[in-house]
Amino acid sequence: MKETRLLLFLIVISLILTCTPSSIKDPHQNKISVFEDSGSKSTNNLKHVVQNMVAPPALPQHEQVVQGDPVVVDVRLVVEEKLQEIAPGVKTWLLTYNGSVPGPIIVVHQNDYVQLTLVNPATNTMIHNIDFHAATGGMGGGDLTSVAPGQEVSFRFKAIKSGVFVYHCAPGGIMVPLHVISGMNGAIMVLPRDGLKDENGNPVRYDKAFYISEQDFYLPKEKNGKYKEYDSPASGFGDLIESMKTLVPTHLVFNGKTNALTGENALKAKVGDKVLFITSQANRDTRIHLIGGHADLVWLGGSFNDTPVTNYESWPVVGGSAVAAIYQFRQPGRYLYLDHNLIEAFAFGAIAEINVSGQWNDNLMKQIEKPGPIK
Numbered sequence: 001m002k003e004t005r006l007l008l009f010l011i012v013i014s015l016i017l018t019c020t021p022s023s024i025k026d027p028h029q030n031k032i033s034v035f036e037d038s039g040s041k042s043t044n045n046l047k048h049v050v051q052n053m054v055a056p057p058a059l060p061q062h063e064q065v066v067q068g069d070p071v072v073v074d075v076r077l078v079v080e081e082k083l084q085e086i087a088p089g090v091k092t093w094l095l096t097y098n099g100s101v102p103g104p105i106i107v108v109h110q111n112d113y114v115q116l117t118l119v120n121p122a123t124n125t126m127i128h129n130i131d132f133h134a135a136t137g138g139m140g141g142g143d144l145t146s147v148a149p150g151q152e153v154s155f156r157f158k159a160i161k162s163g164v165f166v167y168h169c170a171p172g173g174i175m176v177p178l179h180v181i182s183g184m185n186g187a188i189m190v191l192p193r194d195g196l197k198d199e200n201g202n203p204v205r206y207d208k209a210f211y212i213s214e215q216d217f218y219l220p221k222e223k224n225g226k227y228k229e230y231d232s233p234a235s236g237f238g239d240l241i242e243s244m245k246t247l248v249p250t251h252l253v254f255n256g257k258t259n260a261l262t263g264e265n266a267l268k269a270k271v272g273d274k275v276l277f278i279t280s281q282a283n284r285d286t287r288i289h290l291i292g293g294h295a296d297l298v299w300l301g302g303s304f305n306d307t308p309v310t311n312y313e314s315w316p317v318v319g320g321s322a323v324a325a326i327y328q329f330r331q332p333g334r335y336l337y338l339d340h341n342l343i344e345a346f347a348f349g350a351i352a353e354i355n356v357s358g359q360w361n362d363n364l365m366k367q368i369e370k371p372g373p374i375k
């Protein structure tokens, strides 16, 4: 009899334990302190993995969850100074990493090493470098990576903090904003080794990911209102200093130019897809909204170490940061992903379009009666 009671007691206890809703699981359990030292491991026998960079909004091929020891991720960025159209009929000198604005997004896992080779071809005219907000050490690596035209440099940092972070050129003094507002910025995603976690601390995977960056331009104008054109980046910098000091952008665009992510260039997803959106702004505050959807999960400030907030309608991206959000599309159709200063979106161009395919769900939205005369 005693044994039966004990058995019953054990069954009840195990039922209680298995039926405990995951929502009351502590997402912070087993977390290590942010102050914990993760820097003392030997770097002698680490495996090197080459990351093939791709132009945004795409992300390089990567695993969401990794096992085993950290690796050294080899990344090569080539600086390209180029005169390019950023709006119909408007050309400016872009300073770029690998030719795109923003530069390519790098993806690694926490405690991996990023080994960057920065190449400044002799055809360029200026000194460039890179400051990684994900790095630990003086000037984010800026002082170790300065390269004149005709030089290349290589340096390594350990990605000890997980999250999404901006990187940008920072050659010193007034050149810092001048290079950043000429397009010389990008982002890096440092995933937790065991992947992303939702609001309850459970693993969450994304089906697709897009890197969308807002760029502010401050192009100098002629007296007649036409945008000035210059023979070289440096020849425009005197005017550019004056126009950027107004703090009023002439152009605010996603991924380097107007309509980079709309119309034919619209992003695509399917109903059911969990889409990871990574948005950066290297210089200026913005606020993102998805018309027709929400952010199911947002890692505010870009920190994957924190529990994501849920169901945000709009979310902030402060200047000099990147933010990650996941949304699962439940309904097909056309969505706009934009800066919800609507003037900046619709009058300036900080807007992207997502076309989602799949089966319409009347339960979520339905037109009850077509427009007709007032009864």
Ligand SMILES: [Cu+2]
Pocket: 095, 127, 128, 129, 169, 170, 171, 179, 184
């Ligand atoms: Cu630069």
